[in-house]
Amino acid sequence: MAQQGTSDVLDPTPEAGSWTEREPAVAPDGGATLLAWAARMREEQPAWRDGAGRVHVFRHADVQRILADPATFSSDTVGRLSGGEKQAPRGTLLLLDPPLHGKMRRLVSRAFTPGLISGLEPWITDLTGELLDAAPEGAFDLVDTLANPLPVTVIARMLGVPVEDRDRFQGWADQLLSTDPEDPESVRRMEETAVTISAYLQGFIEALRKEPDGNLLSTLVGAEVDGERLDDEDIASFATLLLLAGHITTSVLLGNALICLDRDPDLFARVRADRSLVPAVIEEALRLRPPFTRIERVTTAETNIAGLDVGTDSLLYLWLLSANRDEQVFEQADEFRTHRANARQAAFGHGIHYCIGAPLARLEGRIALEALLDRYARITVDPEARLAWHGTNVFGARHLPLLVERT
Ligand code: HEM
Numbered sequence: 001m002a003q004q005g006t007s008d009v010l011d012p013t014p015e016a017g018s019w020t021e022r023e024p025a026v027a028p029d030g031g032a033t034l035l036a037w038a039a040r041m042r043e044e045q046p047a048w049r050d051g052a053g054r055v056h057v058f059r060h061a062d063v064q065r066i067l068a069d070p071a072t073f074s075s076d077t078v079g080r081l082s083g084g085e086k087q088a089p090r091g092t093l094l095l096l097d098p099p100l101h102g103k104m105r106r107l108v109s110r111a112f113t114p115g116l117i118s119g120l121e122p123w124i125t126d127l128t129g130e131l132l133d134a135a136p137e138g139a140f141d142l143v144d145t146l147a148n149p150l151p152v153t154v155i156a157r158m159l160g161v162p163v164e165d166r167d168r169f170q171g172w173a174d175q176l177l178s179t180d181p182e183d184p185e186s187v188r189r190m191e192e193t194a195v196t197i198s199a200y201l202q203g204f205i206e207a208l209r210k211e212p213d214g215n216l217l218s219t220l221v222g223a224e225v226d227g228e229r230l231d232d233e234d235i236a237s238f239a240t241l242l243l244l245a246g247h248i249t250t251s252v253l254l255g256n257a258l259i260c261l262d263r264d265p266d267l268f269a270r271v272r273a274d275r276s277l278v279p280a281v282i283e284e285a286l287r288l289r290p291p292f293t294r295i296e297r298v299t300t301a302e303t304n305i306a307g308l309d310v311g312t313d314s315l316l317y318l319w320l321l322s323a324n325r326d327e328q329v330f331e332q333a334d335e336f337r338t339h340r341a342n343a344r345q346a347a348f349g350h351g352i353h354y355c356i357g358a359p360l361a362r363l364e365g366r367i368a369l370e371a372l373l374d375r376y377a378r379i380t381v382d383p384e385a386r387l388a389w390h391g392t393n394v395f396g397a398r399h400l401p402l403l404v405e406r407t
Pocket of ligand 1 (some may be wrong): 074093094105137155206241242245246247249250253290291295296346347348349350352353354355357358360361363
């Protein structure tokens, strides 16, 4: 039977109707305005060209169609938008097109098989316990205590670098994520960070060439594409991608699951009483609050999207946030329903670039939520806290102060 839930569309800020140049931000209202805008656009202008010439796509069917057609809709935004002057490093899977994409993805996909990922469960459970042991009694910030260090430490471990270095990884990830592509100073700092990460990994790469250890970094060091070894830049760029793609997203997922539960006390009580609902809660949190609000593609030919003619080399913003609330696919789409069919939710993308870390993210989310429920009889988001939100492309709070009571 379908379970009813509450809607999380709060009151948008008054200017919701006045966006004509570009999209609203997640701040200051936590996404209410952005969601109201996306709903209106889905209805009225399912493909919309903004003031800077970018084309925004809102409906589930259009987003899926585009993601299923990498020949017309390229991921190589760096190469195509620089007129071929720049080239994405070969480790940046997200920015590669076939056939190179398939070759690079095959190299790393064996580190992400469901079997290998579920083998990490006992270790991730212990790590989660250790992180929560360090939490102060009564009140703590979920992001600093658990949601950030957990995925960073897991990625460090998968790569095979010392987990004690996780604070450095955390700092680099924060630096990369705070990059503002329109601010040259910020872009310069990002490039500096990429060089620092590369230099850090260099030491390990050299040692692994002499003595492989079976971890992901070692696999990459030994790998060949078209008969050629990956170079150090390829390897460093892949490690950097994992750090970026796997860290903030998983962190935000956990915060978002807590936000959804906090807003719906009946749901929270039901999940507490029936732990088998935890995976469905994670899935519904991903649907309603996808960590990446949108992903990008660039056209390789003239095309038409939802009635709008689009020229070659146009940058597209594909709104996963909007696709996931499309009533054509999800009935009562704004409601949190633990029993809905969710296979088509788009938080992990679709097609050849479908998130390689999805099983890991789901596992981490489940373990973390279970651990919180085990440890605390009561968890609320501090009602006095004013939440600070990430930028437009990440849907979540930068910090989540919780008030807790031990079981
Ligand atoms: C809730 C957590 C996560 C979300 C919402 C998420 C979301 C996404 C999305 C939407 C894409 C597709 C991007 C595109 O098509 O342009 C993607 C790709 C990717 N993700 Fe995730 N991700 C998550 C966790 C992770 C984790 C934990 C890892 C690894 C440690 C990871 C590694 C990757 C990689 C390597 C790609 C590129 C795959 C390719 O291009 O073939 N992600 N992710």
